[in-house]
Amino acid sequence: MKNTGLPYETLTMQIFNAFLNQNEVENIKLKHNITLQGKTTTHQIDIYWEFELANDIKYSTIIQAKDQKSKINKGQMLAFSAVLNDLPNQPRGVFVTRTGYQKGAKEVADSNGIQLYTLAEPEESFWDGSIKTVSFHMTAYVPGMKDFKPIADKEWIEQECEKKGIPSDQYISYSGNTENIFLADKHFKRLCSLADLINNYHSLFQEEFVEKEVREMFKEETFLEANFDNFKYVKLKGLVITLTRKAYKNDFSVDLTDLVGYILKNLSRDKEHIFDKGYNLKKKENE
Template identity: 30%
Template structure:
């Protein structure tokens, strides 16, 4: 495939992506023939679609030149558009257009586009790189110690349970909780774990005691039992990660409308 054909296919891919982003499912075609009033014409890139009963046609002429395009090329393209009729024209190139070419194109409604690969100078005055550093801190509870209210237990549990109290609690951290006197859940074990204090100078073998008043825990074998607090032994885990977004590396092409000055950065997702 020669460089000119590669450039035409490049334009086809870019405009297919732009149409897809606009919600148009029409196919962008490469190297087709259109019948005009006097003859057939070769079109580098072409698409058409119907909207509200009206047929819209677009033809693109691709010029992979290393210099600015002259007015003669624009005139030739205008002749093709006029012969085909009822069609919009876009001319794309890599460098730019001479003054006369711009004036002629603007007068006749032809869009002039510079379509090329990005250059380092394209990022002047723009954000090119975003670096995000994330430090995620989590508390890993190793042991839970539930301190019962023995006075309450003595007065409320069966006499045969007082000498040897065995409390069974099981479930996920977000399921096990502490309750008020009306059996409303106050907090889950997961919330208690998440609220453990953080000391960056001591990450391992930490301890913390939560003290409660008039609070209960729900056991499997004895029902709701009043507690005085919960002691947790835990380690602190710190996970660090960095995410770097380099717009230059993810940009496939630069598309600039010469007549309006609008510039688009075409992402790799268009490929």
Template identity: 30%
Template sequence: MKKTAWRDYETFTQRVFQAILTHEGVTNVDVRHDVELVGKTATHQIDVYWEFEQAGVLYRTVVSCKDWAARVKQGEIFTLKAVLDDLPGQPRGIVVSRAGFQEGAQTYARAHGIGLYELRVPDKGYVRNLGLDFEAVKAVLHEHEVLLDMPWMRSEAARLGLHAFRFTSEQSDKIVFTSENGTQVITGKLIMDQLFPFNGEDIGRRHRRRHTFNEPVFMDTGESMLPRAKVLAVEIDLEWVVYARTFVDYTLNEFVAFVLKNVVDGRLHRLDAEGRPLPPETGPVIVLPRS
């Protein structure tokens, strides 16, 4: 593929992923080019961004495009990882390169679950078989616990003339924690995001982590007699799991204009001159459920 202006390469990448996701039957797909996303500390320019919803879960992906003659270095993957950590909702990260990636970039990307793709014309040395592998990952919440300041709770109950109190808290990700004057301090969802940022190495591993408050924090109990409770910490037991995998396998032919290669696993996807996936000649679509 001849070298194009960076914007042409980005818009072509946008068309490629839009076409692939549509071809794979993913619905409610929103693929955009050159967008700004507001993070926790800064606003980030994103080359290509897509999101779609399945079974009530919103999946987000940030794509960085490198239309360079040289292979992408590790530092570029560091930069993308920092952007992903700053964005809410734990989006997945992908880097698309015309010239490939240095070994250090590949090693770091694998360790942090960042996808690497080469998008260019097929070389003679390419294997004439291709596929694209999608994995759906979700967080499974095994247990959550809100740790209360019991001396404060007993004192407050005595002040209100209560001999006993009982309430059931919401699931941790739905709780809003407030200050003494009722101002929102943080949400349970943000705490979960901070305690369990998505990392490729964490898939299949279960962790129990605690967030401790360093200032007086309260939560709504939903009980009129004791309307709020003072919270010391939140403990969450969570596991990232792969629950579905889709793999499409094709055989190449002379009409292949571009190849999208997954650098991590070596799989290829064949595209026509417009960036659309070519119809399969061999190989069915297989969806493998994963626990």
């Protein structure tokens, strides 16, 4: 497939857009593949960037992106320099390529104030001495409850039934999810939900189990609030809860190479900028 250069130009624009967003300038324009009128002729421009600093003076930069296997030669740099000289207001020049520059190209760039960059995916040598993959073994315990049996204070129930004129041997039923059933103190102030209580009991155990019965007798007056048929509260002596816990095991790996997608090197200033595969600036070196 023929290399049109457009994918590399698009990549360069994405990277510079992310890079420029880190700087305190107001981006006026950042455009790809446009035509500008020069003093003598028109010029196709890979990337055009116009910005404004605090002094309200506008600056423009022309970015040339070349995706080729060989290093940029002197003739290519002279051609780019000629474009810059033909454009009005003398825009700054930036040249970006994958493979670097020949000596003659560097000399032309230095003489004309052109900033030189390389932009490429990291080479395999980049990972020498580094960890590329991290593997994890995770076990997640899912807590649950199979049964909940409140131990009611029968004497209290008999007294309350007598007051209400209802049989004391009636079955006391309740319903609701564990988050809507509460324990309360003698002033009927809520202490915790049944869900909270279950979680507290589960925190006492570390291992996996099918079922585990927990029995607790209350030292202080405790009531169960659950909107019973004839009572909003029932006094408890204690409770019995049958807990369940299932273990779910999972092995997975994290590919750390996703954190380093592209490396932008400013050869003119000996600076390096690392981006992830989403074009996010991750690290600046030599600054």
